[in-house]
Amino acid sequence: MAATDALVRRWCREGDEQAFTAFYRAEAPRLWKLLLARGAGPEEAYDLLAEAFLRLVRTVCRDPTAPRALLYRIALNLLVDHQRRQATARRLAPDPPEPAVGDAAEHEALRRLVRERLGPDEQNIVLMRYWIGMTHREIATALGLPEGTVRRRAAEALARLRAAWREGDG
Amino acid sequence: MSLAEEKALAARLEAAFEALPEPDPARLAAIEARVAAAAHRRAAARRAAWWLAAALAAGAAAAAGWWAARPWSPPAASEAPAAPRPAGVAPEAPDRQGPAAPAPPAPDHGPIIYRR
Numbered sequence: 001m002a003a004t005d006a007l008v009r010r011w012c013r014e015g016d017e018q019a020f021t022a023f024y025r026a027e028a029p030r031l032w033k034l035l036l037a038r039g040a041g042p043e044e045a046y047d048l049l050a051e052a053f054l055r056l057v058r059t060v061c062r063d064p065t066a067p068r069a070l071l072y073r074i075a076l077n078l079l080v081d082h083q084r085r086q087a088t089a090r091r092l093a094p095d096p097p098e099p100a101v102g103d104a105a106e107h108e109a110l111r112r113l114v115r116e117r118l119g120p121d122e123q124n125i126v127l128m129r130y131w132i133g134m135t136h137r138e139i140a141t142a143l144g145l146p147e148g149t150v151r152r153r154a155a156e157a158l159a160r161l162r163a164a165w166r167e168g169d170g
Numbered sequence: 171m172s173l174a175e176e177k178a179l180a181a182r183l184e185a186a187f188e189a190l191p192e193p194d195p196a197r198l199a200a201i202e203a204r205v206a207a208a209a210h211r212r213a214a215a216r217r218a219a220w221w222l223a224a225a226l227a228a229g230a231a232a233a234a235g236w237w238a239a240r241p242w243s244p245p246a247a248s249e250a251p252a253a254p255r256p257a258g259v260a261p262e263a264p265d266r267q268g269p270a271a272p273a274p275p276a277p278d279h280g281p282i283i284y285r286r
Contacts, residue, residue: 015213017206024202032193046197053205057212107186114183130180131187162179 002138008060008067024053027068031075034127037111038120040079048078069134069141076124076142110165117164121145122157129154 004026011020028049035045052075059074060067114123124143128134129150136154140147 011209011213015217017209017213020209021202021206024205028198028201029193032198033187033190036190037187042191042193046193046201050201050204053201054208057205057208061212061216103185104189106182107189110182110186111190126183127187130183158176158179161183162175165179 002066002068002134005064005067009064012061012064020057023067027071028053030132031071034072034132035075035079037114037127037131038076038079038123039083039115044082048075048082051078066138066141069138072128072132072134072142073144080120113161113164117160118157122153125150125154126157126161130158 004023007019007023007026010016011023031052032045032049035048036042040048052071055074055078056067056071060070114126118126121143125139128139128142129136134142136147136150139145139154140150143150145153
């Protein structure tokens with residue numbers, strides 16, 4: 001499990017609030033970026049981040065075995081609910097991305113590939129595995145999937161991305 | 171896909187998503203204050219619950235000790251010991267003082283339900 005998980009467990013066990021603050025500082029920036037990568041706007045990402053941490057505070061001490069996985073699970077569920085509500089409330093075309101050059105262009109192309117070629121669960125798996133660096137078990141806990149399924153789908157998604165990337169290069 | 175290819179693509183993915191804009195530190199600090207306050211309240215509530223449980227347990231233990239001591243009953247040493255029964259004497263019949271009391275006579279009329 002993640003190194004930051006011990007901080008939450010300490011907060012649950014001893015009431016060490018500094019430990020929880022350290023957990024927040026370690027996880028919040030990357031979670032905000034993940035929410036952005038998964039389609040939330042910057043403002044929405046702040047709201048979802050706050051709500052995810054507040055819900056984590058309320059629930060995590062019941063079973064603090066995998067706090068980071070639980071945090072991501074809460075945040076992604078909130079994002080799905082939010083996107084569902086948004087889809088029914090209004091349909092706005094996303095802002096066209098600014099034209100990028102060099103590394104930035106390659107980064108944007110790869111991010112677009114992830115968005116367009118992978119389903120929502122696969123995007124979550126790929127981002128949590130290859131960007132955030134979570135273990136298969138953590139991802140399985142976060143997404144409520146069997147660990148073997150996560151392992152298989154991560155490999156499949158990466159192979160598909162690889163093929164699409166080659167196709168784009170060629 | 172080979173392991174080297176997988177690692178190369180994973181590194182590209184990491185770079186691509188790390189390149190996303192960073193969150194505003196002021197916004198994160200504002201959220202941190204809210205989260206820290208909630209964490210403080212939660213920890214305080216858990217501490218209060220723990221103390222309450224400890225106080226209840228201590229009270230229960232004290233009550234059990236008091237009950238065991240029975241301060242309202244005379245001390246056991248002042249009670250007269252039961253006289254030993256002589257050998258060969260049969261124990262008394264259990265609490266039979268005489269012939270059984272006769273049953274009350276049955277009423278010689280039926281129950282009057284209604285009389286004009």
